Amino acid sequence: MSMTRRILVAAAVLALAACNRAPAAPSAEVSTERSAVVAAAVQAQRELFATAPDPAAADKSTAYQFAFNGLWTDHVPMTAFEGDVVMVVNTASRCGFTPQYEGLQQLYDEYHAQGFDIVGVPANNFMGQEPGTTEEIQEFCTLNYGVTFPMAAKTEVVGESRHPFYAWAEQQIGEAAVPQWNFHKILIGRDGRIIRAFDTRTEPTSEEVRNAITTALATSSGAASTSLR
Numbered sequence: 001m002s003m004t005r006r007i008l009v010a011a012a013v014l015a016l017a018a019c020n021r022a023p024a025a026p027s028a029e030v031s032t033e034r035s036a037v038v039a040a041a042v043q044a045q046r047e048l049f050a051t052a053p054d055p056a057a058a059d060k061s062t063a064y065q066f067a068f069n070g071l072w073t074d075h076v077p078m079t080a081f082e083g084d085v086v087m088v089v090n091t092a093s094r095c096g097f098t099p100q101y102e103g104l105q106q107l108y109d110e111y112h113a114q115g116f117d118i119v120g121v122p123a124n125n126f127m128g129q130e131p132g133t134t135e136e137i138q139e140f141c142t143l144n145y146g147v148t149f150p151m152a153a154k155t156e157v158v159g160e161s162r163h164p165f166y167a168w169a170e171q172q173i174g175e176a177a178v179p180q181w182n183f184h185k186i187l188i189g190r191d192g193r194i195i196r197a198f199d200t201r202t203e204p205t206s207e208e209v210r211n212a213i214t215t216a217l218a219t220s221s222g223a224a225s226t227s228l229r
Contacts, residue, residue, distance in 0.1 A: 026143055034146035041148035042072040049073050052080035062192025063088075066165040068121065068152035071138060076119055076150050078165075083190055084115045085216040088165070089204075090157045091120045092129040092182040093140045100183045101145040103204035107213070108149045114217050115190070118149035123157040126181050130154060157184075169194060185209070189216050 055077050058064035067077040089104060108118050122137050124130040134153060141147035156162045157179050169177035169186055176197040177186060185198040195216055198209055
């Protein structure tokens with residue numbers, strides 16, 4: 001077992017103590033407000049994804065060749081983000097790291113208008129910490145964190161049945177691309193190629209992540225951005 005994996009396993013064991021603790025229920029007013037904002041974001045995503053280029057025709061050296069089944073939408077085609085910087089994050093609702101949803105939403109709010117997108121990928125691969133149905137995950141993300149960035153349906157991110165995106169990511173940058181726990185992050189540049197990965201313990205709003213995002217945003221791919229603005 002590599003040193004990185006040992007450290008992550010140790011961190012995960014500590015995080016288990018906080019797992020399965022549901023956040024405090026938001027007030028009725030907050031719930032209503034978040035539901036309306038999320039509904040508007042989802043509608044915009046449906047419209048964009050319906051007109052996105054076919055991933056099957058995309059450059060096979062880029063992330064644009066992939067699509068995920070969607071949580072709120074039929075699918076999440078990576079071609080919808082051509083020319084943007086994208087962070088793909090495997091998520092879970094019952095993990096000690098689940099509060100990172102808040103940081104992810106903060107990043108999305110801050111950088112989206114500059115051409116930054118996030119794709120959340122709920123996964124039940126680690127200690128069964130994403131056991132919910134589609135409807136339960138939708139409700140959790142909406143009411144607890146007001147998630148407005150695109151979300152995939154529950155997806156395998158490790159093992160023989162993992163989504164092809166994760167197999168491709170490992171081929172591109174090696175072990176760093178393989179999630180060892182929930183909230184592993186893969187940053188993709190404006191050219192559709194992987195820049196780097198961040199492990200679970202790296203907070204979304206950390207200086208390390210912010211610097212990587214702003215540097216990537218400052219790099220032109222020569223492609224027009226199609227992000228949801």
